[in-house]
Amino acid sequence: MNLHEHQAADLFAKHGIRTNGGDVAFTPEDAEAIARSMGGPVVVKAQVHTGGRGKAGGVKLARTPEEARKAAAAILGLDIRGHVVRKVLVAPAANIAQEFYLGVTLDRTRRQNVIMASAEGGVDIEEVARERPERIERALADPFLELHAWQARQIAFWLGIPADKVAGFATIARQLYDAYLSEDATLAEINPLVLTGSGEWLALDAKMSIDDNALFRHPEFESLRDLEAEDPTELDARQSGISFVKLDGDIGCIVNGAGLAMATMDAVKLHGGEPANFLDVGGGASADQVAKAFGLVTADPNVRAILINIFGGITRGDVVAQGIVEARRRVEVTVPIVVRLSGTNAEEGQRLLAEAGLTATESMDDAAAEAVRAAHAT
Numbered sequence: 001m002n003l004h005e006h007q008a009a010d011l012f013a014k015h016g017i018r019t020n021g022g023d024v025a026f027t028p029e030d031a032e033a034i035a036r037s038m039g040g041p042v043v044v045k046a047q048v049h050t051g052g053r054g055k056a057g058g059v060k061l062a063r064t065p066e067e068a069r070k071a072a073a074a075i076l077g078l079d080i081r082g083h084v085v086r087k088v089l090v091a092p093a094a095n096i097a098q099e100f101y102l103g104v105t106l107d108r109t110r111r112q113n114v115i116m117a118s119a120e121g122g123v124d125i126e127e128v129a130r131e132r133p134e135r136i137e138r139a140l141a142d143p144f145l146e147l148h149a150w151q152a153r154q155i156a157f158w159l160g161i162p163a164d165k166v167a168g169f170a171t172i173a174r175q176l177y178d179a180y181l182s183e184d185a186t187l188a189e190i191n192p193l194v195l196t197g198s199g200e201w202l203a204l205d206a207k208m209s210i211d212d213n214a215l216f217r218h219p220e221f222e223s224l225r226d227l228e229a230e231d232p233t234e235l236d237a238r239q240s241g242i243s244f245v246k247l248d249g250d251i252g253c254i255v256n257g258a259g260l261a262m263a264t265m266d267a268v269k270l271h272g273g274e275p276a277n278f279l280d281v282g283g284g285a286s287a288d289q290v291a292k293a294f295g296l297v298t299a300d301p302n303v304r305a306i307l308i309n310i311f312g313g314i315t316r317g318d319v320v321a322q323g324i325v326e327a328r329r330r331v332e333v334t335v336p337i338v339v340r341l342s343g344t345n346a347e348e349g350q351r352l353l354a355e356a357g358l359t360a361t362e363s364m365d366d367a368a369a370e371a372v373r374a375a376h377a378t
């Protein structure tokens with residue numbers, strides 16, 4: 001789950017990081033009023049779930065309330081990398097002396113959290129990462145431990161931060177790490193983290209993604225969800241209790257069980273195909289769930305065949321087959337459907353599927369090969 005800048009900034013502030021505050025406006029008039037109440041120059045910033053707002057014209061400085069209104073009028077409605085701006089943050093403008101980058105994320109291969117920092121922060125950090133990766137310093141932190149104070153200071157020394165600013169930097173690095181851990185984030189990032197003209201540290205941008213699998217620990221985040229900014233299909237799936245992730249291929253997959261769903265995608269790839277999605281219908285495979293799954297999978301125009309892979313354990317194969325047949329009556333599916341059904345009552349299930357004119361097999365390998373063949377034959 002992605003947070004907007006103003007939401008992430010609130011969380012950072014809760015962990016002690018100094019941000020430049022501000023208020024959210026949905027109209028140019030609101031932006032003007034906020035700017036007036038702040039008195040002095042402001043920055044007006046698009047609130048969208050994507051970076052690179054500065055370069056796309058989504059961040060503007062305004063010296064007067066009138067300018068703030070004009071800036072908001074220019075930014076609201078803007079399309080930034082496919083994200084339409086519906087609200088802006090209006091915050092006091094900061095006087096920047098130097099811009100740094102500071103971020104925390106998970107390094108899966110090392111099974112550690114990684115803290116990344118650069119003295120070349122600002123809008124071009126992607127370019128720095130690509131062209132001068134040596135300019136980004138990294139430190140690893142054990143997920144069961146905090147970021148040690150010496151590690152935070154070491155990063156500051158690597159970046160060449162003046163001695164009298166090292167302690168302040170180290171404090172922010174540890175606060176950011178603390179926010180990342182305790183809010184169950186997959187990413188926490190400040191870019192730019194600035195030293196102001198008066199020598200103070202200030203987080204001028206805030207980015208945070210929360211691990212969806214930890215959301216049950218944070219009921220307070222539910223209200224931060226921006227339904228308009230989310231992928232409608234994934235939202236629909238979550239509300240139906242189906243785990244769904246859209247991918248780029250053309251074989252739609254409907255599977256019971258997350259592990260089997262992963263294995264199914266591997267089998268599709270093994271036979272030269274590309275899965276269009278990951279989909280786990282959950283424990284059972286009732287007509288309702290399968291019908292919803294058909295709806296989710298066929299919403300993707302790239303899908304050219306559907307592979308249903310069900311292993312009947314407690315779930316009975318004949319019941320699943322009835323569910324599939326019934327679901328197909330309810331949802332119009334125009335692409336070929338290949339079913340692999342094995343386990344409890346599989347034979348009976350396959351008979352029912354064959355009667356309904358569906359290709360059914362007991363072998364996952366055969367079914368994957370058949371689905372790839374069917375997709376490429378159409």
Ligand code: GDP
Binds near residue numbers: 055061192
């Ligand atoms: P992003 O492009 O989506 O990452 O948006 P940011 O919030 O990081 O803003 C982009 C750039 O705008 C920053 O790197 C700064 O250079 C500039 N900027 C943002 N806020 C201020 C501010 O308060 N004062 C000044 N002078 N520049 C700002």
Ligand code: MN
Binds near residue numbers: 122123191192205
């Ligand atoms: Mn930024």
